[in-house]
Amino acid sequence: MIEPRLKYVPCPGPAAARAPSSGAHRMAFWDWGGAAEPAAAGHVIVCVHGLSRQGRDFDTLARALAGQARVICPDVAGRGHSDWLADPAGYQIPQYAADMVALLAQLHAESPIHTLDWVGTSMGGLIGLVLAGQAGLPLPAPVRRLVLNDVGPALEPQALQRIGQYLGVAAHYSSPEQAADALWKDSQGFGPHTPKQWLQLSRPMLRPVPQGGFVLHYDPAIAVPFRAVTPQLAAAGEQLLWQLYDQVTARVLLLRGAQSDLLSPQTAQAMQQRGPRARLVQFDGVGHAPTLVDPAQVAVVQRFLLGEGGAGEP
Template identity: 65%
Template sequence: MIEPRLNYVSCAGAAAGTGQDSHRMAYWEWNATGNPQHPHVVVCVHGLSRQGRDFDTLARTLAPHARVICPDVVGRGESDWLADPMQYEVQHYAGDMLAMLQQLQQQAPIESLDWVGTSMGGLIGMVVSSLPPGVLPVSVRRLVLNDVGPAIEWSALERIGEYLGAPLRFESIEQAAAQLWAMSTSFGPHTPEQWLALTRPMLRKTPEGPYRLHYDPAIAQPFGALTREAAEQGEALLWQLYDAIRAQTLVLRGAQSDLLSVATAQAMAGRGPKARCVEFAGVGHAPTLVAADQVEVVREFLLAPPQQGRA
C-alpha cells in the first residue's frame, strides 16, 4: 500500500511561539506514477476542523494518475499554529496555497491543476479558482466542491460553533473514535475500520498522557466572532467569486446536508461555471470521499478526457 511523503512550505504570517514572521504549512504528497515530477497535480483540501489525511482513500485512487497534494491547512495537522488567531480565515489560507503551488511549480512544471475541496477547502478552492490568469502557475482546470457553496446555511454554522475548539480529551483512540462519531454521524455510513482510519490522524498525545484533537483551539475565535449579518455580506462576495470561476466544476452534496441547501446547489448549476451536481443519499455534511461510490464520481470527473469533463 502506497503512503504519502510529508513536505513543508514557508508561508507569510507569524507562527505561534517562534518569534518568526513566517509559518510552515505541511502537505502530504502522494505519487504512485513512478514520475515524482508528474505534470498533473490534484490538490485536496479538507474541512474546518479536519486535516489532509482525510483524503487517504481518494489519494490512493488518484495517485497512479497524478501528483496528489493534501495540505494540512495552517493550525491543523502537522502545520504550525498562528500567532494571531484572527488570521485563521479563508483569504489567508488561499495565500498559503499560492505559496505551496509556487513551490510545487519550482520543483516540477505543473501542466494541469485540479482542486478537490471539502467544506472550508471548497471555499479556499473558490478563491483560488477565481484568480485571474497569471497568478497561478496554471489555472484550475477542474474543481470539486464537496458539500459547500457561496451560500452557507446559518443553522449549520451555529451547529459547528457548538463543538469547535472544545478542549476534548480521550483516554484511547477507540474512545476518541466513538466520541467523534457521535459528533459526526452526518458523515454517513462508515465501517469501524474506515472510521478508525479517519480518526487516528485527528489525534495528538498530550504531555499528560491522554489524546487531544490535532488543531489549534484558537481556530474557533474568528469563527465565533462571525455574525449572521457578516455571513450574509460574505455570501455576496462568494457568489462573485463563484461566477468568476472558469474551471469545469462538480458539486457534491449530501442529501441530508444542513450546510449546502438544495436551492444553492441548483443555483450553482445555473450560473458561473454551471456546475454538475451529484447528491449522495444517506449522507449529510459532508461526504468523506471514502465510500466507493463517492470516490468513483470524483475519479471519473478528474480523469475523464477533456471532451468528457462535463459528462
C-alpha cells in the same frame, strides 16, 4: 500500500504584518508522489479538508488518483502537522488561500505544473473557490477542474451554529478508540462508515500529549474568528463568494450529501444555473459532508478528474 511523504512549505503572514514573527509559519502537506505515466507528471491534484479536519482525510481518494497525477493534501494552518498561528485572526480564508499560493509555487519549482485540479471539502472548497475565481493570482496553471464537496457560496446558518457548538472545545481521550466514539457524535452527517473506516479517519485527528492520552490535532483558537462572524459579515462574505463563483472558468463538480444541512438544495440549484454551471451529484444517506471513502463517491471524483478526456483536456 502507497503511503505519502510529509513535507512543509514556508508561508508568509498577512500582508500588513511587518515583523517576521507576526505571522510567518510552516504549512505541512502530504505528497503522494508523481504520476506513474511521465506524460501526466505535471498534473497536480490538490485536496483540501474541512474546517476542523486534516489532510489525511483524503487517503482513500489519494490512493485512487496517485497513479495518474501528483496528489497533494495539505494540513491547513493550525491543523495536523502545520504550525499554529500566533494571531487567531489569521484563521480565515484569505490567509489559507495565500498559503496555498505559496504551496503551489514550491511544487512548481520542484516540478513544473501544467494541469491543476482542486478537490475541496467544505472549507477546502471555499479556498479553492477563492483561487479559481480570481484570474490575476500567481498560480502556475489555472484551476482546470474544481470539485466542491458539500459547499457553496451560501452557507446555512443552522449548520454553522451546529459546528460552533463543538469547534475548539477541549477534550482529552485515553485511546484512539475512545476518541473515535466521541468524534462520531459530532460527525454522523458523514454517513455510514464501518468501525474500521471510522477509526482510520479518526486516528490522524489526534495528537499524543506528554501526560498520556490524546487531544484533537488542531489549535482550539481556530474557533475565534469563526464565532466572531456576525450576520452582516456573513451576508457580505456570501455576496463576495457568489461573485467569485461567477468568475470561475474551471469545470465544476458539486457533490452534496442529500441530507446536508450546510449546502441547501436551493443553493445547489443556483450553482447549476449560473457561473460555471456546476454538475451536481448527490449521495443518499449522507449529510455534511461526504468523506470520499465510499467507493461510489471515489469513483465519481475519479471519473471527473481523470476519466473524461484525461489530464490534457481543458
